[in-house]
Amino acid sequence: MDIYPFFRYSTTLGQTLFQQWLAMGDRNLTLTPNQEIILSALRLRRRYGLEIIEAIENSGGKQIGFNSLYPNLKKLEQKGFITSEWGDESPEEHTGARRKYYRITGIGIQALDTKRQQLEDVAHWNPELKGV
Amino acid sequence: METKNTELASRVAKFVNRFPDEWQDYQDWLRTIVSSQSWLQERYPAWQATLIFRWRLVYFVVYVASGIFFGRLRRKFQQTVDSVATRTQYRYSLQRIATLLAVVELTLCGIAALTGVMLAFYYQPTALGAHTSLKMIVDRVANGALIMSLHDVAGNGLILFSLIQIIVMFLGREFLLSWFIAWVSGISLTLTAMALSWTAIVLTWEQTGFWRFKIELNILGSLPLVGPILRDILSGGSGISSFTLQHMYMVHSYVLAIAAILISIAHLTALVLHEHHRQSDNPLPIELTDA
Numbered sequence: 004m005d006i007y008p009f010f011r012y013s014t015t016l017g018q019t020l021f022q023q024w025l026a027m028g029d030r031n032l033t034l035t036p037n038q039e040i041i042l043s044a045l046r047l048r049r050r051y052g053l054e055i056i057e058a059i060e061n062s063g064g065k066q067i068g069f070n071s072l073y074p075n076l077k078k079l080e081q082k083g084f085i086t087s088e089w090g091d092e093s094p095e096e097h098t099g100a101r102r103k104y105y106r107i108t109g110i111g112i113q114a115l116d117t118k119r120q121q122l123e124d125v126a127h128w129n130p131e132l133k134g135v
Numbered sequence: 136m137e138t139k140n141t142e143l144a145s146r147v148a149k150f151v152n153r154f155p156d157e158w159q160d161y162q163d164w165l166r167t168i169v170s171s172q173s174w175l176q177e178r179y180p181a182w183q184a185t186l187i188f189r190w191r192l193v194y195f196v197v198y199v200a201s202g203i204f205f206g207r208l209r210r211k212f213q214q215t216v217d218s219v220a221t222r223t224q225y226r227y228s229l230q231r232i233a234t235l236l237a238v239v240e241l242t243l244c245g246i247a248a249l250t251g252v253m254l255a256f257y258y259q260p261t262a263l264g265a266h267t268s269l270k271m272i273v274d275r276v277a278n279g280a281l282i283m284s285l286h287d288v289a290g291n292g293l294i295l296f297s298l299i300q301i302i303v304m305f306l307g308r309e310f311l312l313s314w315f316i317a318w319v320s321g322i323s324l325t326l327t328a329m330a331l332s333w334t335a336i337v338l339t340w341e342q343t344g345f346w347r348f349k350i351e352l353n354i355l356g357s358l359p360l361v362g363p364i365l366r367d368i369l370s371g372g373s374g375i376s377s378f379t380l381q382h383m384y385m386v387h388s389y390v391l392a393i394a395a396i397l398i399s400i401a402h403l404t405a406l407v408l409h410e411h412h413r414q415s416d417n418p419l420p421i422e423l424t425d426a
Contacts, residue, residue, distance in 0.1 A: 052167035053174075069171070070194045073164040095166045097141050098148035103163035 031082075032114040037067050037075050038084075042107060042115050045085060049106040052076070076105060084111035137172065140188050144169050147196055154203050161199050168195060227413075229307025233317070234410060236300045237403040240293060240324060244399045247289035247331075248392055250282045258338075260384035262377040265340035290332055293395070297325040313412055317405035320398050327395045334387040337379060349375060 034042065044050060044058045052072060059067055067075075079085045090102035107115075148165055151158050168191045175184040257276060259268040272279040300321050308314070337348040352375070356366035369386075371378025 052163060053170050056167075056171075069191060070198075073161070073167075074198070077160070095169055097145045098162075098165055098169055099152075100148060100162040100166035100169070102166055 032110075032117045034114055034118055035075075036065060037071055038079055039115070039118055040065050040067060041072070041075055041079065042084060042111050045105055045107040046112070046115065049088075049104045051090060051102050051104050055105070079111070080105075082110075084108060084114055137176070140172060140185060141169070143189070143192060147192055150196070151199055157199055157203050157206075161195070161202075164195060168192060226307050226309070229303055230309070230406075230410060230413070233300060233303050233307060234403070234406045236296055236303060237317075237321075237399070237406045239296050240300065241399045241403050243289045243293045243296065244396050247286055247293065248396055250286035250289065251388060251392060253282050254286060255388060258384075260338070260377075260380045262340065262380060265338065265380055269339060290328070290335065293328040294325070294332060297321065297328050301325060309409070309413070311409060311412065313405050313409035317402055317409060320402040320405060324395065324398045324402055327391055327398060331387060331391045331395060334383045334391060337375065337383050338387065340380065345375065348379075 040059055041055060044055045044062075050058065056067070056069065056072060059065075076085065076087075080087060085105050085107055087103045087105050090104050092102050094101050144165065148162075151161065151165070168188070171191070172184070172188055175187055178184070179187065254272060257268055257272050259265060269283070273283060276282075304314075304318055304321055308318075333351070336344045336351075338344075352366055352370055355369070356362045358365065367373070369379070369382055370376075371382045
């Protein structure tokens with residue numbers, strides 16, 4: 004007698020309930036400082052790699068290393084905070100490489116807002132008066 | 136210098152182009168490096184701009200190459216793990232090991248039962264007679280020490296092998312009723328073997344066993360609702376006495392020992408049936424059936 008269907012049903016049900024429970028909790032919206040500045044550069048418009056670096060440099064704030072840009076963009080894409088799309092420009096003449104544009108997603112905006120809210124909460128926190 | 140840099144970049148592009156997936160993922164990075172060349176020349180002296188440009192190219196190549204290497208390694212590993220033939224062989228081996236372990240368990244149960252019966256010929260389950268009778272078995276009965284040791288080794292071995300069996304069965308799990316029965320009986324056998332060991336603590340009537348039993352009986356007695364009743368039933372009164380010995384002896388020899396033999400027979404039968412079912416229902420790979 005094959006009991007796999009019963010087992011499968013119970014584990015699928017368990018998985019669904021577990022996933023729902025996870026979705027009810029906080030999604031992992033943590034950002035590193037570099038990821039935060041990259042996401043901020045994409046907040047209002049889609050940009051390509053060099054444009055992101057220029058936007059960050061011209062803002063006068065925190066700078067990021069050239070070599071750390073793309074690894075961070077990949078991580079953000081994997082987390083679902085940004086999406087990428089090919090540009091309409093023709094490929095670069097020597098290498099044949101195409102340009103990619105990055106766009107922030109709803110979850111990315113949520114992550115940025117969470118980070119800013121956290122900074123606000125830190126600024127407004129007051130110690131409780133004890134024994135006064 | 137600029138031409139040399141561009142040539143270098145096109146060589147890198149040719150290299151990465153050999154790996155279509157990585158090229159799709161990283162070509163815009165290379166384009167950004169090439170595009171940044173004119174921007175670097177505006178800002179820095181020529182030698183410095185070249186140095187920075189080449190450093191970026193080197194970093195790009197190392198990053199992408201390591202991605203290619205580890206990606207392929209991961210895929211290769213995954214393919215090996217997912218391979219149906221490998222999985223079948225792996226499961227089959229574990230199921231054979233489980234059957235062999237069940238044979239070992241039944242043998243150990245048999246040895247423990249046989250030596251237990253031999254010990255019961257002379258053992259007296261009373262406070263005054265327990266220790267003396269065991270000493271007499273060791274000193275005077277022919278091969279008494281051997282029988283005692285065998286009983287001890289078989290009991291402890293049963294616990295050890297039934298624990299190993301749980302791990303083996305977990306790894307070779309199968310969604311069939313026969314395997315499920317073997318799994319439940321395997322766990323029951325482990326619990327029974329532990330219970331056999333626990334009920335034997337006080338039977339030797341020695342200091343260590345006596346005090347250990349006293350402590351564990353008190354722990355048992357602190358269970359909510361059923362604790363005190365259970366303690367009284369097991370000990371046969373408020374303290375540890377001859378009644379306790381008789382109760383433990385009865386539970387050890389008649390209830391748990393018989394249960395362990397029956398469970399280990401059921402366990403082995405379920406595993407043998409499972410193997411039979413699996414061989415008839417799901418033929419094994421040729422190399423295994425040939426072997």
